Amino acid sequence: MNTYHISFRAMGCQITIQLQTEADATPILDTIPDQVEQLEAQLSRFRLASDLMHLNARAGEWVAVSEALFETIHIAKHTARLTDGLYNPLVLPAMIASGYDRSFEQLTAPTPRPSSPVPDWHDIDLRVSSHQVRLPKGSAIDLGGIAKGWTANFIADQLGQYGACLVNFGGDMVARGAPLEWSGWQVGIHDPHTDSIIAMLALSDTAIATSGVDYRRWKIATGDTYHHIINPKTGKPAKTDVISATVIHPNACYAEAYAKAVIILGAQDGLVWLNDQWDAQGLVVCADGKILATPYFLASSQEQETGELS
Amino acid sequence: MANADRTRKLFIRSAVVTAGTAATLFGAQNLALLDGNTFQTTNTVPSSETAQILTLNEAVTIEQSAPSVTILRHHSQPHVEEKGIASGGFSIMPPVPSQVTTGQTVIYQQQAPMPQVSQSSR
Numbered sequence: 304m305n306t307y308h309i310s311f312r313a314m315g316c317q318i319t320i321q322l323q324t325e326a327d328a329t330p331i332l333d334t335i336p337d338q339v340e341q342l343e344a345q346l347s348r349f350r351l352a353s354d355l356m357h358l359n360a361r362a363g364e365w366v367a368v369s370e371a372l373f374e375t376i377h378i379a380k381h382t383a384r385l386t387d388g389l390y391n392p393l394v395l396p397a398m399i400a401s402g403y404d405r406s407f408e409q410l411t412a413p414t415p416r417p418s419s420p421v422p423d424w425h426d427i428d429l430r431v432s433s434h435q436v437r438l439p440k441g442s443a444i445d446l447g448g449i450a451k452g453w454t455a456n457f458i459a460d461q462l463g464q465y466g467a468c469l470v471n472f473g474g475d476m477v478a479r480g481a482p483l484e485w486s487g488w489q490v491g492i493h494d495p496h497t498d499s500i501i502a503m504l505a506l507s508d509t510a511i512a513t514s515g516v517d518y519r520r521w522k523i524a525t526g527d528t529y530h531h532i533i534n535p536k537t538g539k540p541a542k543t544d545v546i547s548a549t550v551i552h553p554n555a556c557y558a559e560a561y562a563k564a565v566i567i568l569g570a571q572d573g574l575v576w577l578n579d580q581w582d583a584q585g586l587v588v589c590a591d592g593k594i595l596a597t598p599y600f601l602a603s604s605q606e607q608e609t610g611e612l613s
Numbered sequence: 614m615a616n617a618d619r620t621r622k623l624f625i626r627s628a629v630v631t632a633g634t635a636a637t638l639f640g641a642q643n644l645a646l647l648d649g650n651t652f653q654t655t656n657t658v659p660s661s662e663t664a665q666i667l668t669l670n671e672a673v674t675i676e677q678s679a680p681s682v683t684i685l686r687h688h689s690q691p692h693v694e695e696k697g698i699a700s701g702g703f704s705i706m707p708p709v710p711s712q713v714t715t716g717q718t719v720i721y722q723q724q725a726p727m728p729q730v731s732q733s734s735r
Binding site for chain 2: 512
């Protein structure tokens with residue numbers, strides 16, 4: 304059994320994939336960067352020619368979109384419902400108004416503009432049979448982490464046919480199976496305060512996503528610091544006591560969106576809310592250094608202490 | 614004679630009703646037990662196979678807070694480690710590639726699964 308590794312940059316992040324298989328995985332992995340590139344060309348808001356930007360430019364009209372874009376918008380709308388609008392894909396105008404108007408690597412010192420309220424996600428209309436989408440007039444979608452999560456799921460589902468794999472999109476990961484003689488793929492949770500690892504997890508057949516205000520933040524002309532997590536209720540960067548939130552969920556799209564919801568809600572309320580979601584568990588690092596988690600994190604560590612892990 | 618017949622019929626009817634009631638109660642109790650068992654099996658904690666903590670940073674303290682929140686660490690404790698080295702002497706530096714393809718994309722075989730770090734996207 305061989306473990307193959309591929310690493311490349313796409314979707315604004317470093318992508319690292321590990322695949323354990325008896326087959327020669329080089330030709331299999333060789334196709335992955337092109338596949339990711341094709342999906343990015345459909346889903347990115349930073350590419351003017353993307354399907355997404357084409358849709359955004361025609362808000363108010365019915366537009367036929369690619370299968371990938373339709374599915375991601377469908378998931379985005381469903382996630383908005385599950386989070387009661389804490390995740391809202393229609394935050395793009397607010398995000399641009401706050402200064403995040405280009406790929407993060409190209410961001411300088413923007414001057415934010417006053418933002419208008421984020422439109423209601425209920426008004427995103429979908430026609431399943433024809434893959435058509437209609438956005439509310441004057442609105443625009445940013446799929447953000449959902450596009451990355453969906454792509455990571457897509458790649459993991461493919462590679463999972465050949466063997467156990469871990470697909471890592473810049474820190475958001477999908478695990479399929481477990482490597483030989485391991486209970487799962489080893490994943491550390493980063494502590495932004497100390498740049499160390501808070502805990503090591505063994506993941507199999509699940510996904511993990513970390514979202515935070517410790518990265519993708521910028522200083523505006525007034526000297527204030529802004530970040531990319533917009534509170535849809537205010538249309539401005541969320542005021543929160545959370546520096547980073549990590550969520551484990553079977554689906555990377557939901558893990559990513561739930562992590563953002565937890566940040567917007569704040570540490571205590573966010574984890575209480577997360578604990579009510581039957582299929583998720585999470586951990587937050589607070590601005591004052593506190594680290595909080597849903598009880599299952601504790602239960603898992605207790606299993607480790609009693610030696611129940613293989 | 615007629616009275617004895619009526620008494621016997623009444624007795625048999627009473628016995629049938631009593632037996633029916635007892636059977637209903639017994640059945641209901643069994644169903645309730647069955648429901649309880651099903652409830653227990655469908656409401657167990659998610660399988661530990663999907664996510665297990667292997668090691669916990671020594672600086673982390675574990676305490677129970679509100680019913681649904683667990684405090685792992687109260688406040689920031691200086692625990693700065695050598696960059697790239699996780700707690701427990703665990704290295705997260707990538708291994709040396711044995712096979713490299715052209716361009717920025719790198720494919721290689723490695724000895725063992727390489728640990729990854731979940732962090733805000735970068």
